[in-house]
Amino acid sequence: MKLHKGFEDEYRRRHDAIWPELQALLHDAGIREYSIFLDEPSGTLFGVLQIADATRLDELPAQAVMQRWWAYMCDIMESNPDNSPVTTLLQEVFYKP
Numbered sequence: 001m002k003l004h005k006g007f008e009d010e011y012r013r014r015h016d017a018i019w020p021e022l023q024a025l026l027h028d029a030g031i032r033e034y035s036i037f038l039d040e041p042s043g044t045l046f047g048v049l050q051i052a053d054a055t056r057l058d059e060l061p062a063q064a065v066m067q068r069w070w071a072y073m074c075d076i077m078e079s080n081p082d083n084s085p086v087t088t089l090l091q092e093v094f095y096k097p
Helices: 008-016 020-028 054-062 064-073
Strands: 031-039 044-051
Touching (some): 008 031, 020 031, 020 064
Antiparallel strands (some): 031 044
């Protein structure tokens, strides 16, 4: 994902005050750990989460609270026409359990 320059503090502030209903949605989807990292020079955001069944992630975009969150965040990050964040899938090149 990509954050617009100058919105680093606002991005942190919004996530520090994440909505309880969004937290519940993520928990109900099976997400137990979720971290987002920021490379400040480039504005690149990198999310890492743990979930038992990754297909559950496909259900999230249809949820009203997720759509409201995207609308809330679209002014500070690159977004698609539906307000979802522009994402780039990365290929795993190394994993060591």
